[in-house]
Amino acid sequence: MQRYFLEDGHADQDYLNITGDDAKHITKVMRQSAGDRLIAVVSGKVYLAEIINAAMDVHIKLLEELPDRSELPKQVTIACGLPKGDKLELITQKATELGMSALLPYAAERSIVKWDGVKSAKKIERLKKIAKEAAEQSHRSRIPLIHTVHSFRELLESAKNFDAVIVAYEEEAKQEGGKRFAEILKSLYDKDSILLVFGPEGGISQAEADALARSGAQFAALGPRILRTETAPLYALSALSYEFE
DSSP states (O other): OOEEEETTOOTTOSEEEEOHHHHHIIIIISOOOTTOEEEEEETTEEEEEEEEEESSSEEEEEEEEOOOOOSOSSEEEEEEEOOSTTHHHHHHHHHHHTTOOEEEEEEOTTOOOOOOHHHHHHHHHHHHHHHHHHHHHTTOSSOOEEOOOEEHHHHHHHHTTSSEEEEEOHHHHHSTTOOBHHHHHTTOTTOOEEEEEEOOTTOOOHHHHHHHHHTTOEEEBOSSSOOOTTTHHHHHHHHHHHHHO
């Protein structure tokens, strides 16, 4: 059954409206009409709903709240150094499917691409749309938050708000006896919010690594192989899902 997020709705209301692209999708693509049912997600709660009327907007009635077990038991934010091309779109889509709570793109020292004000706003809106569609497809009850692009200094400041900060660092993978990601996961059972930091294609610079270390971040090797910038976050989320779900 198709799922729709009602971001402006309130769960204490029995009747709600679906507007815009979602309304068009219901009537034009799904060909639904009065009497048909769908899944409505309102304020993080999942409901079975019935269509009362389908015209320009779609009017629905919430019938019953449904059990939901789709969210990771940890709040995981993925911080990605700005990569080239459409890699951040891939990361957003797949990381949403894997349970990411938020995406925090940042301008790393080795990031080749630069996002100016206009370009950044358009890119962020595009990522928000991708996250919403992926959350619907994967039957999430929450759409991941897409942050605006941070500077590295802003990333360090934001890191103070998390219970644990873990940096995927390729130099850790190269070292004999480098700390394994699996070992760190065992120490996170009492942590609720986790920030996972990944570099762009060129990796995290030594200066950035030193600054993250001084801030209290842990460094981990994601296995013995060096992963691409778009692969590493998905590896980490998969491991978190295996450990905690």
